[in-house]
Amino acid sequence: MTTLPIHSALPDLLSALRTHSRAVLQAPPGAGKTTVVPLAMLDAGLTQGRILMLEPRRLAARAAAERMAQTLDEAAGQTVGYRVRGEAKVSKSTKIEVVTEGILTRMIQSDPELSGIGAVIFDEFHERSLNADLGLALCLEIAEALRDDLILVAMSATLDAEPVARLMGNVPVITSEGRAYPVDIRWLDRPLPPKTRLEPALASLVEQAVSETDGGVLVFLPGEGEIRRTEALLKDRLPPDCTVHPLFGAMEFAKQRAAIEPAKTGRKVVLATSIAETSLTIQDVRVVVDAGRARRARFDPGSGMARLVTEKVTKAEATQRTGRAGRVAEGRCYRLWTKGEEGGLQPFAPAEIETADLSGLALELALWGAQPNDLALLTPPNPGAYAEAQALLRMLGALDKGNLITDHGRALAALPLHPRLAHMLAVAGPDAALLAALLADRDPLARSAPVDLSLRLSALRDLRGYADRHPHQANRGAVERIKAEAKRLARQAKPARTGGMSDAEMAALAYPDRVGLRRKGDAARYVLSGGKGAVMDDHDPMAATRLIVVTDTDGNPREAKVRQAIQINEAELRGLFADQIGWVDNCDWSKRDRRVIARRQERFGALVLDDRIWKDAPPEAIARAMLDGVRDLGLVPSPAAKRFIARVMLVRDDQNGLPDMSDAALMESLEDWLLPHLGGVKTAEDWKKFDILNPLRAMLDWDQMQALDRAAPAHFTTPLGRQIPIDYSGETPEISLRLQEMFGQTTHPRVGRTPLRVTLLSPAGRPVQTTTDIPGFWASSYADVRKDMRGRYPKHPWPEDPTQADPTLRAKPRR
CATH class of the missing domain: 3.40.50.300 (P-loop containing nucleotide triphosphate hydrolases)
Structure with missing residues (x-):
């Protein structure tokens, strides 16, 4: 027998397994670990049970088993056998069994003690497949709880060994140096x-x-x-x-x-x-x-x-x-x-x-009765992705509301399919086997073929007839492989729970979230029942189809390109999902129409199957929708509202409890202060006319209003008794009024201790003087103003002593 680099590491490996029952083996590519280690463990008599070795691929599993059998001058299926999906070569004399990784999970779920298995070898563990991670975690739990004699080995050429060794209980790491040849x-x-x-x-x-x-x-x-x-x-x-x-x-x-x-x-x-x-x-x-x-x-x-x-x-x-x-x-x-x-x-x-779809993992863990953190997983799943996987399983009826497995979920876990396809097969029965095998495999048609899934099914059912009718040649090898798998699935399927289904109905069972409705005005774009978008090539024969079930896409998260789909009619959709189709009343703000639109819609998920005007929509719903309109259009305060906001913001630091009336705060709290006042406001034009002063005033109680009026009064009362609004928007409170209206005013108006900034206007309304000291103005600058203004406005009074004159807004009486 040829000596390979792995042989030098065998004594340490076998010794570690005798003392610890577990080990991690690092060996470079070409060292011979795959075909040498299982045979060495068998020769050493480490266990009376079978040695199970996991391989990530069917070809590798067959090749490894055949190579080991050749070493023993035997055929595969005697001392060394293999089992992969759809094929097995094992016998009663088999001591070493090479299997693909998913088979181990099925063995454990059906027999948690792994009866008859003495050792499990995880070859090429560095590939970190989902099945290998789950299989190791389940084996570690079995070894701890049920089988302390179970031998576990993780092998790889490029594995980061230390984390795996810790996961397995700080077990020895055995390293084989050097590849077979440089x-x-x-x-x-x-x-x-x-x-x-x-x-x-x-x-x-x-x-x-x-x-x-x-x-x-x-x-x-x-x-x-x-x-x-x-x-x-x-x-x-x-x-x-x-x-x-x-x-x-x-x-x-x-x-x-x-x-x-x-x-x-x-x-x-x-x-x-x-x-x-x-x-x-x-x-x-x-x-x-x-x-x-x-x-x-x-x-x-x-x-x-x-x-x-x-x-x-x-x-x-x-x-x-x-x-x-x-x-x-x-x-x-x-x-x-x-x-x-x-x-x-x-x-x-x-x-x-x-990176993978976790629905299969979530189903297996539910069947095992565990959560991810209950198991020794080298990398825990992302909580958000795992929650999405559980949501899919609930939608399929595999989990209940508490995420516990249902009887239907147990039936799905027993089938060698993705949960979607297993659900389809479990409900539709053997008739769905061909479609399940097709959807689980690669597309048997050329890339140039139209997206229509029925073309693929036609090729599978009658390859010769399909070739005569269509130029899109099918891959004969793929067709035969899919048909063989369909026969195996049909044997595993139980009778249908319901009557005969069309291909489209069966596809919709598997993909209830991917029923697509063509968008209005766009023949090639679809909205899917799960809320995502999908697009088809404009020239594809199915591009104008109203309702489809999308079975394959390029996975683009923004707008997925449809690669396979099948037409479904509305009657089929309603018959299949009658319990999930219902009327929904919607009041929404339309940015395009700049108004609230109230409609009643019959929906299946995100699909709108029927759409009508909601004539008697309640005012509360309209007002709530209008809030989105306000968020779109923004606040447009009237001058009075601006002054009120400025007053509140001026004194709120000194007055405990006054609300924040900054733009950001008001927009954030629209529902609290504006919603009760929006009755009758439905359009952008209505909003333009609406004055938010009263809703703003309603934010303050009586005591707060009194305190505000004392600290920052809204008006200044002129000597004529007329109320002038005080503008608080600048650094200093300000008023503007005709100069003649201040005759007789001998003190300067104030807000608290702050003097008002007074702009005195000419009879024509133009600024003449701005001052914060009216008595000082009368005593100094007024004389110059009087001299200039008498010539311009001779019909208006310009007394020499304005402090003794009567205030007025009128011109001199005619003589």
Whole structure:
């Protein structure tokens, strides 16, 4: 047997497991941990039960099991077997079972003691999938409460080991030094120019790598689209002996196997997604070409939609990829970035629990009877995202109002589907199996196909007939895979709870928050029942459809682009959600119309199915809506209201209890002081005519008004007995009046101790003098004013001694 770097770490690992039953194993890519450790644990007789090893991907699980079986000169399914979704090769003699991560959760939920399982190995734990995090947390709880003999191992090449070791109870960390073979890393000499397309740049680097090296070449790209475009570019650029093999998750297993097997002749170039990063030795590979990009799912809890984003790889991912070149011989890695750019890479990718849809996790925890903080999760879920997930489960009937699991929720948890699709299958029965399998998989039609979901179903039900009727060719392999999965789901589904449903009704069961109603005046834009927006290509045949169910989007949180949808008619919608459709009375301020609009609307979520004028809307509702109009239009105080506000603001520091009448404070408290007075105000024009003086005065009680009048009187009474409003808006209280009206005034008017600023006006109303000392004006400047004014206004009195004259607003009587 070939000696691999991992062998030197086996004694310490086995010793740690004998003494602690738990350990964290760090081993570089190519060290051999995936295929050596389980067999070493079996040979050491650490447990009488089966050894369960988790792999993040089906291809890796099959490959690891087959490699270990080959080591034992057996076929998979004897001592070493595997179980993945839809396929199992195990027998009574199986001692090591390699499974995908979600299977462990199902095993635990059905048998919390994990009967017959002696050890659980979490391989490639650095990928931090949601299922792996949950599986480890559940296993730790089982080990503490039920199975102190359960052995647990977390393994990875690029794992930040210390936090995992603490989580598992401060267990030993075993490190295997050195990869199988050294790898020479080559970077770009200079950064790629901005807006450089990935595929041509990568194709050139692959061409260079092939010309400079020997052996198989593994090229890492973010997704299938980039793989297909790069494959096309390489078609005529590589030597004749080079065979190009795509490798991605949605491929048929036979084609995946062809990509990882040794080349029969010549050289092999494998164009792969991150599926080839871990737990998978691709035969004959000596060279890695890394595009430096990874595709990740990002889920927006607010919209309930996920989208795929392409990001730079992390340092850990780059290390994993580089290690693929040193699995079977000395290798070389070409990186599509400069050495300087490497410093800007993030250390690790975010854990899936930080970015994924948490509804599946929330359902599993509800079934387990726990909250996130009850379990040893390495990264706790975001509380807001978790609450959104629970809200979806309540909408589906999987949780009750107290977020406890219902019988329906238990039925959903037993199905190998997202809770949405499980709900559809549980309610609609086996008839929904084909649609569930389709929605759980990749689109089997070309990207250029219209969004209509019924086209996909037609292709699945009659591929030959579909091909005859439509130019959008279906992927035959994808069709067969989906149909096979549909058969499995149909066998698991229970009879329908209701009569036969249309495809649209079944889709609406899964996506009740994504029923779309076309916006008026825009044939391609929709409002969804959950409140979000969606848009379709104008030229798509479904763009003018009134009601649709959106089953796939690009996940844009502002306005998602529709990628799949199906038409639903209003009768189907009403029949399906009769208990959720009802009339809502609305009084709202319309910015466009600048008025309060009162309407009665029949709604399903955010969708308005019928809209009528609300003729007898109560005044209270209209007034409350008008408050939004005031917030839109702003306060426009009359001159009297401005003076009142100024008086209050002048003395409020000295008068305890007077309200704050600043603009900000008044706008913030509109509901308290303005709402009771808004009767009859419905439009911007009404508001323009409305005087807020009385509502402002109503904010003060009788005692406060008396105190205000004493401290800052509203008027000055002239010698004629006429009341002149005092303006408090400036630094000094001020009045303006005709000079003749102050005849006989021998003292200067004051507000408290503050002299009023008096502007004396000519008979024509023009300022003549501004003073804060009327007696001083009479004694000094008046004579000059009299001399000037007598000539201009000879018909008005200009006595030599104004202190002895009678005040007047009239001209001299005619002789």
